[in-house]
Amino acid sequence: MHFDVQQIINGIAVGSIYGAVALALVLIFRSTGIINFAQGEMATFCTYIGWTFIVADRMPYWIGFTVALAFAFLLGVGIERVVIRPVERAPELAVVIVTLGLFTIFNSLSLGVWQSLPKPFPTPFKGGAIHVGNLFISRPHLGVLISSLVVMALIFAFFRFTKVGLAMRASTLNPTAARLMGVNVDRMLMLGWGLAAAVGGAAGIFTANLILLDPNMMGGVLIYAFAAAVLGGLTSPVGAVVGGLLVGVLESLAGTSSFIGSDLKTPVAFVVIVLVLLIRPAGLFGRTRVSRV
């Protein structure tokens, strides 16, 4: 594989989006033990909401962005409360089917309301590429990279430094003990879904900044985000972000190397991931469960 700094730069920018979606997946997986297959389609739906505000209603970009994320947060909270909580104690497969149902619902909603014609999404990061020596990065890519890193940093700061973030982590690590400390664990689960949906929504908008907005836009992104989350260890938010960046770089390097090419880049990226998991089954940052025998 031809080692190319330029491709690594491009890969990191796209990988930051994978990292954000992977982070959303991990937030939900950590607290409820399920993978939310609808994460990408919820994000697409929220991106259309953002598009409606920014393009149709001519709202300033960042206000529309914030409103779309607030909408995504409430959507996540509502979905947890209305759809997920009733099946909380059901077998995991049942919950998986519920999230697959949500996948089709949101996919159809996006298609039904906004039609399938791809729409350009405005980006605040306009202009040509920035050159450093003979390397360059396009402004949209740089903007997306910085914005998604900021969103992820905010999430980490929230969990690290706020009382609610602490209570959410406690609920994930030991729900029974958390309850006895007075933490409303059910409410923390709702919040977790809300945050995950907001992070996903941000990733959706960033994706639309780079490619056109269409109802199936997040399909490919979700696959890479799954890979990133698994590579990072599924339980580790840091792992999800690092996994996302790695997957982005792998994809980019594989796509441009002469003997692999863009048709085969996806399988090659996954082969590398499988190899990593063979050596570290719990993922790069995952914790292996040790139980006393």
Next chain:
Amino acid sequence: MALLEVQELTIRFGGIVALDGVSFTVGEDDLVGLIGPNGAGKTTVFNVISRLYTPDRGSVRFSGHDLLKDRPAGIVRRGVARTFQNLQLFPHMTVMENVLVGTHSIGKSDVFSAALGLPQVVGEEHRLHERAWSILELLNLTGVARLVAGALPYGVQKRVDIARALASRPRLLLLDEPAAGLNPAEVEHLAELILEIRRFSNASVLLVEHHMALVMRICQRVVVLDFGKKIADGTPQEVQRDPAVIAAYLGETAEAH
């Protein structure tokens, strides 16, 4: 009126009667030991008081309030905190963070103002940090405050468990076998610690413990359970002389094991 009034508590698991009409009280500023052979129902009593179990019959009143009407998350706001026999720390969080979660119930601000980072919230978090730190000082844990709790030695983790319970400013502290797994020096230290905790917090303590020397030394009163029934209730001296207690511990035929 007693701080904690447990009356006629009965709970069955399948065919097993885990508690059979158990009644006792814990007064204000009391230090009561709850002892009995393995399987006597001591931890079950704790689990009922902290609402992890709902009894089939009986009542639990805490300063006049019916605790059985509360949800598990509500108990700590009434002023009842507990530790666990098998550690239930948040293993991947630091010691300081564990204790901060313990202060969760005494914060006033709700989720949404906290998420917005309003100034009074910042002030409150600052106060909770100070409280957590003073408890870490009391339990001699400041040196490990920034370390991950799950990686610490067992004896230290037990102190973190106590610190976390204490952080909620309890009026009644339920200690579930704090001496289990500790070495003799640590047990000696624990006795001093429990007495110190009472000076610090004015909390009453209900102590489940197998370590008789510890119980007899620090408790003002001792309640003895055997096969889910209360068989004795009195001062350590009275309980030690009680034939029913001696029989329960040694077996009526005094079989050697």
